[in-house]
Amino acid sequence: MKHKKLLSLAIILLLTSPQMLFAKKGEPVLRLKSGDWFETDVQVTDVSRTMDYNFNIRYEVSEKSADGNLVFKVSFDRMNLKTSTGANRWVGYDSYYPPYLENNMKSLTKQVYELTTDVSGKILKLKSLSYPQKIDFTLISVKSRRSDPIITFSPDSILSKIHLKQISEAIVTSLMSGKTAKEIQLSLKNAVGGDYLANAYVKSASFSLPKNAVIRGNIAHIAEGDSLYINDELIKFDKDGSFTANILVDPKSMTSLFFGKGANLKTLDVFLKPSDTLLIKADALDFNKAVSFSGNCAAKAALSKELKAVYEDQFVTNENNFKAKSPEEFISFQKKGKDDFDAILKRYKNRVSSEVLNHYIAEYSYVQGRTKLEYILPNNYLQRLKSNRSFDEFPKGFFLSIDTMPVLMDNLQDNWYYQFYLSELLNYQQVKLAMVNGDQYGFFADFATSLASLKGYPLYYSISESFKEELGRSDLASTERLKPYYEDFISVCGDTSLTNPIKVLWTKVRQWLPGSPSPVKELFLKDGSLLNLTKFKGKPLVLIVNYENPNILEGYINLIKKQKGNQVHFVIAQLNVPTLEKSRIVQKLKELTDVTYVELSGEGDKQQEGVDIKFMETKVFTFDSDFRVISSYLLSTVIGDHAIDNRVEDLIKKAIASDTMTPEQKASLINTIGWSVGSILFTSIIIFAVYRARLTELKKKNALKNQIRELEIKAIRSQMNPHFLFNSMNSIQYLINDKQYLQANIYLEKFSLLMRRVLNNSEASFVTLSDELEAIKLYCELEQLRFDFKFEINISPDVNTRLTEIPGMIIQPLVENSVLHGLAQKGAEGELVISINYQQPYLKIIVTDNGAGLKEKGSTHHQSFGLKLVRERLNLLNAGGLAGNLELSSSLGENQSGVTAILTIPID
Structure with a gap:
């Protein structure tokens, strides 16, 4: 047995020795091939911190030569730039969210380079492949009374080819040698003397990246069903509650931990950097009280845990804490929250980096900002504005702090506190502008408000939210009016997390254009069966989908009874809505002739595919006898409103009329048939003439080809002559x-x-x-x-x-x-x-x-x-x-x- 073990060890050494020898010779650990890619995040700042340039740069291998040299296509997917012009005035530019230009169908040109490296990653050549337009920096800090001119830079002055070459070589050589686990730091010489500081790391790739941080620990008394997720990855426990997670962290994003089950889920968000190690010790019986941290990032985890309690007290999830308060009490409530927040940050001032502290300062401003908006908006703010009632109970500067919050200065696009604040901020600004726009609401009012009030990510986020709300109405006339706005938004916005959902919604809504085949072929029923709507093909169909209390359908009974005989069939589909009383009209609907009443499944919202209905909505869809769309309509008011009654009745009449041919239509049909026959005869003559001409031309071409072939044979003989x-x-x-x-x-x-x-x-x-x-x-x-x-x-x-x-x-x-x-x-x-x-x-x-x-x-x-x-x-x-x-x-x-x-x- 001992001899077998020694033999196995010898074989392993023989097999691994070539790799060991190659490693000694300095060969690359990673071997890239054509099509491989990786994305990097690069930050460039100056020593005095008066500029902050961030680049998302993508490297894709377009060619690999026989000697191992690599040719990369290097593209700047995003540039997020900020620089100070003095006196705490900042200007900026973000290629994802450029200045909004209407009727601009031309997408912005990205910077693209071709980079050639040797097998180790040393750069041999770098050349430009595109010439993007100049970059306009606009004001992103609080506006001053003086005018704020636009400052224009050329792309080469933002990040020169010399600096790009230096940064790229450091990234590629680090990647090829397998050292991507650490953040790359460089010093770059600028043109006027002094240094720029560059930090870079690889954040994603087409191949596996090495893990760069570790979270491990022990949680006692784990119950059945308890689980631990880190960044959406399930972490396994040992029998004693120990766990180890090797993870890939992004220094600019939070690492999220979730422990527990159901309503008792505990969360922790912490900033981790490459090479960080976090040790966690906790007891599942009282996780929040027992949890403790150690390791080189223990302070960051402890800070996050302490701030969580302040956030939960101040955020709108605990609206009972402030809704009933007087303005004085609400101001005291927020002041106490701010004092608690400042006290915590003061204790950690020398224990965590300034970047982490600045993130929490910005984030908490949006926590309190949204709470403030949630407090004032429901309290008759609009009515008080209309009546010019004063707001003397609010101290001076109460609203100013909302109006001047620098929403463009912070890169918190993925932060949900920030997004919640932006949503409420848009409502607040709409209320203010309602005084001068005649109380107009809807997409066009929202769009005008956004353009007048916002820039950058907040502008594009608010426009995308307005699109979602408007497209949810399924009003095709509205989508036709929206088309130029939609095309502008898709063309200008570079953030696919905003544009892709709008593209999907737009495609769904456009499926309901009149004359299109029905996007909905079947409905998933509560009992698990399917209702095939095509079986009603042969006469007009009216589909009513209700996501409200079934009792509101009572108004449809008289409308259905008004219809003549078998001219139209009705399908009424009811989504399950929890109610305290049993509906009194469901049986009446079932007893009507030419009516099919069904209850839809609520599992996975399968029935909403194509319908896109929300809670407390009712939609009416009409189809002709060939099951083609006539119209779709969202009802925002219960039946009983005469305008709604008339609208629904018009839709039903339109469905019936679609199956009847009028005398004018018959005359048009005869006229069309006559013209069609004549056109066919005329076309046949033309085709025959073209055929004859084509046949003659082909004969000439064949003769020409034969002549060419003879000359080519002569050319071969003359080229490869005996000499x-x-x-x-x-x-x-x-x-x-x-x-x-x-x-x-x-x-x-x-x-x-x-x-x-x-x-x-x-x-x-x-x-x-x-x-x-x-x-x-x-x-x-x-x-x-x-x-x-x-x-x-x-x-x-x-x-x-x-x-x-x-x-x-x-x-x-x-x-x-x-x-x-x-x-x-x-x-x-x-x-x-x-x-x-x-x-x-x-x-x-x-x-x-x-x-x-x-x-x-x-x-x-x-x-x-x-x-x-x-x-x-x-x-x-x-x-x-x-x-x-x-x-x-x-x-x-x-x-x-x-x-x-x-x-x-x-x-x-």
């Missing part, structure tokens, strides 16, 4: 005899590749420019072994070699003439340059050498024959109306020599 084949084989024999076997193998391999490519291309009339150039490159490399000249191929960036097609083997005769008749005698001094550019609608190919030139009139037969074939093929291309051309010129100056051949090919 070239003899010299190639002679060169291979010489290398073998000289025992240069490696060079002989290379020569033979390239020769076989050239043969194969030429023969493959000979089967096609046209080949891609990339294939043609690959054959030219192989030919030049073979001749280079004989004549030792230099050559290069230059391609203009606007030429797409993979999509551009040219006649196969049309460039090679020009190159061969330059090599054989110009460079053969030059040796190492010979130079050949092939340049390709696009001059619409032509492709220009320029072949230049520094050989003897065209001084002598007598050219070899092969040279004349090859050029003759090129010209003949160009004449065939001229049949399309665009003329190709071949020009030869010689440089005969004192210091110049050689030939320049310009081949012009028409491109479709």
Whole structure:
């Protein structure tokens, strides 16, 4: 047994030794491939903290070379920038939430670069791929009385290529060496002297990132059903209540812990950074009282726990604490909460970082701000404004603190206290503006209020909330009016967490356009069965979905009885609403003819797919006999209101009328049939004429193709002439005899590749420019072994070699003439340059050498024959109306020599 263990250990050592040796040689731990990506968060500040630039930068591997070099596409997904202009005045810019421009269908251009690194991550090249517009910084702090001009910066001045290169190299080398667990810190030299400070970390990737923090501990007396979640991941307990969680933390986001079950769930939110360790000791019988912390981030966890009690006392979840208070009592209540909050922060001032303290200061301002709004808005604030009643009981500055709260200065978009405050702030501002806009409400009033009052994230958040509310009405006329506003919002806003839900809602609502197939085919019933609505196809259908007390449906009974016989069928679908009394009219509805009454399931809200109904709402949908949508309508008032009665009755009449053809419709149908028959006859004649013309054209093209094929066969024979084949084989024999076997193998391999490519291309009339150039490159490399000249191929960036097609083997005769008749005698001094550019609608190919030139009139037969074939093929291309051309010129100056051949090919 002992021998077996030793043998196993020896095998393991043998298997792992290569990796150990490679690690010693400094090879990368992480090997990236094409398509891999990772996203980073980069913060750049100056020493005096008068600027705070944050970038979300995405790196995606677009190419990996044979030697391991990587080419990255580097894109700035988001820029969140703040800088001080002095006197505590701050300006800022956020590419997610730029200044709102109406009727602007052009999305903002992102900064994109191409980055090339070696296998270790060292940067070899960095170049720009896009040229984004200039950035306008606008005021984000409290406005002053003086004017606040817009300050414009170019993107390069925000983060220079030198600094981007330095930051990128630190990130990529850290990633390749497996050191991403720690935050990267750099010092960047600025143009005027001094230093910038850069902090960067990798926050997500297409591959697994190493965990960078640890939370472990022990919870005694765990009961059945108790569970622990950290950032939505279930953590397993040992039998003694111990646990260990290795996690990946984002330094700018809270790590959330949830323990317990049901209503007794305990929560803790704490800021963790890479390399942090948090130790937790608690007792499940009294978690909040018994819990204690240790480790290098114990102070941050303890601070969060203490502040939680203050938050719970001051936030609106405990509205009984303040709703009934007088203004004086409410002010004292908030002052005590602020004093308690300040006292806690004072105790932790030297125990946690200033960033953590500043976060809680901003967050708590929104906790108390929302509570203040919740206090004043329900207390007849609107009525008091209308009647010009005073607010003397509120101290001076009470409302000013709301109006001037710097909602643009804090990056708390994912903070729910902040979002709750913004929702109430919008209501507050709407109430204020109602005095001058005639008490108008709805999307357009909300939109105007938002534009007048907000900027940045608060503006886009409030607009998205207005869209959600308006689109929930399912009023198609409203969505038509909203369309330009919707398109502006989707185009300008860069935050997909705001735009994606609106896109989904918009798509759902637009499914109910008149004439569309019904988005709802079946209903999930309370008893677990399905009601297939298509079985009512054949006559108009009215679907009434009710999410209120069933008693309000009593008003529909008379409307249903008014309808004639079997002209329309009604389906009444009732969602379960807890009531104290049993509905008295359900049985009456069931007894009506042409009425199907069902109760819908409440599990998982399956029945709401396509219906999108909310609590205390009723919706009416009408369909024609082919089960196509006629209309959808949200009722906001119970039946009994004459306006609602008339509206519903009009919808029912419209459904019935959809199945009846009027005399005008019959005349229109006959007229349509007549025009259709005539159109078919006329179209048939046109098609026959086009067919005959097309057939004639195809015959001409086939004859042209045969002529091209004959010329291409001649081109092959002229290119691969016996002289070239003899010299190639002679060169291979010489290398073998000289025992240069490696060079002989290379020569033979390239020769076989050239043969194969030429023969493959000979089967096609046209080949891609990339294939043609690959054959030219192989030919030049073979001749280079004989004549030792230099050559290069230059391609203009606007030429797409993979999509551009040219006649196969049309460039090679020009190159061969330059090599054989110009460079053969030059040796190492010979130079050949092939340049390709696009001059619409032509492709220009320029072949230049520094050989003897065209001084002598007598050219070899092969040279004349090859050029003759090129010209003949160009004449065939001229049949399309665009003329190709071949020009030869010689440089005969004192210091110049050689030939320049310009081949012009028409491109479709």
